[in-house]
Amino acid sequence: xxxxxxxxxxxxxxxxxxxxxxxxxxxxxxxxxxxxxxxxxxxxxxxxxxxxxxxxxxxxxxxxxxxxxxxxxxxxxxxxxxxxxxxxxxxxxxxxxxxxxxxxxxxxxxxxxxxxxxxxxxxxxxxxxxxxxxxxxxxxxxxxxxxxxxxxxxxxxxxxxxxxxxxxxxxxxxxxxxxxxxxxxxxxxxxxxxxxxxxxxxxxxxxxxxxxxxxxxxxxxxxxxxxxxxxxxxxxxxxxxxxxxxxxxxxxxxxxxxxxxxxxxxxxxxxxxxxxxxxxxxxxxxxxxxxxxxxxxxxxxxxxxxxxxxxxxxxxxxxxxxxxxxxxxxxxxxxxxxxxxxxxxxxxxxxxxxxxxxxxxxxxxxxxxxxx
Numbered sequence: 001x002x003x004x005x006x007x008x009x010x011x012x013x014x015x016x017x018x019x020x021x022x023x024x025x026x027x028x029x030x031x032x033x034x035x036x037x038x039x040x041x042x043x044x045x046x047x048x049x050x051x052x053x054x055x056x057x058x059x060x061x062x063x064x065x066x067x068x069x070x071x072x073x074x075x076x077x078x079x080x081x082x083x084x085x086x087x088x089x090x091x092x093x094x095x096x097x098x099x100x101x102x103x104x105x106x107x108x109x110x111x112x113x114x115x116x117x118x119x120x121x122x123x124x125x126x127x128x129x130x131x132x133x134x135x136x137x138x139x140x141x142x143x144x145x146x147x148x149x150x151x152x153x154x155x156x157x158x159x160x161x162x163x164x165x166x167x168x169x170x171x172x173x174x175x176x177x178x179x180x181x182x183x184x185x186x187x188x189x190x191x192x193x194x195x196x197x198x199x200x201x202x203x204x205x206x207x208x209x210x211x212x213x214x215x216x217x218x219x220x221x222x223x224x225x226x227x228x229x230x231x232x233x234x235x236x237x238x239x240x241x242x243x244x245x246x247x248x249x250x251x252x253x254x255x256x257x258x259x260x261x262x263x264x265x266x267x268x269x270x271x272x273x274x275x276x277x278x279x280x281x282x283x284x285x286x287x288x289x290x291x292x293x294x295x296x297x298x299x300x301x302x303x304x305x306x307x308x309x310x311x312x313x314x315x316x317x318x319x320x321x322x323x324x325x326x327x328x329x330x331x332x333x334x335x336x337x338x339x340x341x342x343x344x345x346x347x348x349x350x351x352x353x354x355x356x357x358x359x360x361x362x363x364x365x366x367x368x369x370x371x372x
Contacts (some may be wrong), residue, residue, distance in 0.1 A: 044364040047324075047355035049317055052298055054347045060291045064242065065221035067273070067284045069189065069212030076208050077103060078180040082201045088209070090194050094185040100209055101183045101196070108178040115171030122164035129153075129160035189213040190282055217276045219251055219286050222266040237271045242285040249273050249280060251288070297332065298341040304353040305339055314345070315352035315359055323362050324352060 081103030088100050136153035139145035193210035196202055219239055241247035251271040260267055271288060273280065280286065306313050308328050315324045329344030345351070350367075352359070359365070 044322070044366040045355065045359060047315075047317075047352045047359070047365050047367055049350050049367040050300070050304070050353045052300075052345050052347050052349045052351055054296045054298055060289050062287055062289045063221050063223055064285060064287055065219045065271070067276070067280050067282055067286055068218050068220050069192075069214075069282060070216035070218050070272075071187075071213040072189075072192070072210060073186065073213070074207040074210050075100065075183060075186070076205050077101075077183055077202055078204055079103065079108065079177050080202065080204050081105070081107070081181060083196055083198050086194075086196065086198050088191050088194075090191050092191050093189070094191065094211070095188045096185055098185045099182050100185055100191075103181040103183075103202075105178055105181040108174065108181055111174035112171070112178050115167065115174040118167040119164070119171050122160070122167040126157075126160040126164050129157040133157040183208060185211060187211070187213045192282065212282050217273045217280065217282075218254065219271040219273055219288055221269045221271065221288055222261070222264060223269055224265065225260060225267055236290075238289045238291075239271070239273060239280075240287045240289070241277075241279055242287055244279060247277050247279045249276055298345055298347070299335070299338040300341060300351060301353050302337065302339060304351055304356070306356055315356040316345075317350040317352065317365060317367065319350060322364055322366065324356075324359050324365055326361055 083101055084104050085102040086100075087102075088094060088098075094100065133153045133156070136145055136150045140147070140150045189211045191209055192212045194208075195206075195210075196208050202208065219237070237251045237253065239249045239251050251273045253269060254272040255268075255270040257268040300314065304314050306315060306326065308326050311328050312331055313326045313328045316327045317324055327344060330342040331339055332342030333340040352365070352367075
């Protein structure tokens with residue numbers, strides 16, 4: 001077994017050194033390492049940009065409405081009675097004078113019979129009064145009667161004549177009431193609503209049918225008042241049938257309600273349909289489009305929109321230094337794919353439209369191959 005001497009190791013151990021010298025020796029290699037490694041340069045961020053351009057923007061407002069008749073009315077009986085027949089249904093087309101419903105006319109028939117008898121009685125009384133007057137007139141001429149008797153005969157004749165006229169008037173009223181037991185259409189049109197059934201007792205002037213008259217048609221819309229505050233020109237409206245986009249027509253605003261509906265907060269607008277196609281029947285749903293006046297506006301993609309605090313902003317690129325800055329903007333409107341800028345940008349400025357989420361103010365960017 002070999003034995004190693006301890007004294008060579010004792011000679012290899014240096015003597016204790018001062019603390020300052022130890023720190024200097026330790027710092028030297030660290031400094032050497034620091035001097036030998038170079039700080040890597042930060043690369044410029046690659047972004048897509050776009051040159052701001054002002055272009056004509058023509059927005060439009062599209063609403064859904066319903067085709068209605070220009071003239072419509074509620075039809076009702078003029079007398080009270082029980083409905084014994086209803087001859088039309090909702091959707092039926094009727095002509096002027098067609099019978100729509102019938103009341104039980106037993107009471108009116110009795111009134112006509114009584115009126116006829118009253119006229120016959122009045123005519124008989126008139127014949128008697130006429131004969132009496134003629135006789136007294138002849139006697140008066142001969143001097144065989146008194147003035148008092150003659151005047152009484154003359155008064156009786158006038159009373160009989162008045163009685164006959166009154167009886168004829170009552171008979172006419174009874175006949176009219178009999179005619180009112182049949183409800184007739186006042187004009188040609190389409191039945192749009194029914195409010196009674198057979199066997200029901202209806203009162204005079206109670207609505208029985210609703211009739212939409214033939215002729216001119218309106219497209220009726222209920223719109224919010226904000227539509228009238230924009231730059232739209234509601235004088236002309238393009239109409240399209242919702243169920244068939246190939247059926248179109250043009251219209252003009254005919255009536256705007258002066259009041260706002262308290263329940264829906266909307267305003268009723270009636271658009272007169274010019275030469276309505278046959279497919280635009282009553283009750284059809286139509287889409288009405290109103291174009292806004294063309295204006296010079298700046299449009300950017302949604303991806304360009306950033307925020308500066310609580311305000312919208314976009315990144316703009318300085319063409320001299322290729323650095324970015326965050327510029328606040330005012331948005332005029334939102335479109336399906338674009339944001340319309342009202343103010344804050346000028347034509348010719350370069351804006352970052354993609355890749356701006358991780359940028360910082362003053363950061364160097366590169367945009368070769370951008371969309372400008």
